[in-house]
Amino acid sequence: MKTTRKIGVVTALLVSLAFASQAQTQPQSGSSSSSDKFRLSVGPEAGLPLGSFHDGYGSFIGGSVQGELPVVKNLSVILNAGYNDFLVKDGIPSKNISALPVKAGLRYYFLPDFLYVQGEAGTSILLNKTDLAADKSADFAYAGSVGVLIPLAKKNYLDVGVRWQGQSSYWDNGSSMNFLGLRVAYTLGF
Numbered sequence: 001m002k003t004t005r006k007i008g009v010v011t012a013l014l015v016s017l018a019f020a021s022q023a024q025t026q027p028q029s030g031s032s033s034s035s036d037k038f039r040l041s042v043g044p045e046a047g048l049p050l051g052s053f054h055d056g057y058g059s060f061i062g063g064s065v066q067g068e069l070p071v072v073k074n075l076s077v078i079l080n081a082g083y084n085d086f087l088v089k090d091g092i093p094s095k096n097i098s099a100l101p102v103k104a105g106l107r108y109y110f111l112p113d114f115l116y117v118q119g120e121a122g123t124s125i126l127l128n129k130t131d132l133a134a135d136k137s138a139d140f141a142y143a144g145s146v147g148v149l150i151p152l153a154k155k156n157y158l159d160v161g162v163r164w165q166g167q168s169s170y171w172d173n174g175s176s177m178n179f180l181g182l183r184v185a186y187t188l189g190f
Contacts, residue, residue, distance in 0.1 A: 007173040028140030039068040043185025074109040098127040134170040141167035155189035
């Protein structure tokens with residue numbers, strides 16, 4: 001229950017910050033680095049578990065959908081939801097971990113519409129709790145990313161990012177589940 005409250009507080013703060021920034025900013029021509037009012041991206045993800053999490057799981061595959069709303073010059077609010085399947089290593093008497101991460105955060109462009117850093121916080125919902133005999137259905141997740149937005153055509157991009165994500169365990173007294181991931185997504189601006 002405490003983790004759920006933390007997730008709610010972090011998400012509420014991020015959304016409040018975004019709306020407060022938007023409300024205090026008067027629209028001016030050329031104030032945004034892009035003519036896009038909103039961006040939607042969809043793409044696959046893959047990566048490697050780190051630390052003690054790597055002892056039982058060798059890799060993960062999945063995908064995500066992400067929305068991006070610019071609030072001030074070079075700064076956007078993002079919402080991200082996806083699916084991750086952590087693949088158990090051969091010879092380990094366990095099952096894959098299937099999770100649904102849902103996060104909110106901010107993206108800052110160092111080079112407008114090209115090089116960015118991104119921070120997110122939210123939850124990762126365990127989809128196969130019974131199969132894994134887990135103590136919790138969800139955990140707190142946080143991530144940091146760096147990436148590039150490569151223009152393909154007008155308002156079409158290829159978003160390539162590398163993400164480190166940490167999250168608490170689904171098991172009481174379990175170690176954190178950290179991993180490194182790569183996301184390659186097709187992005188459409190509106």
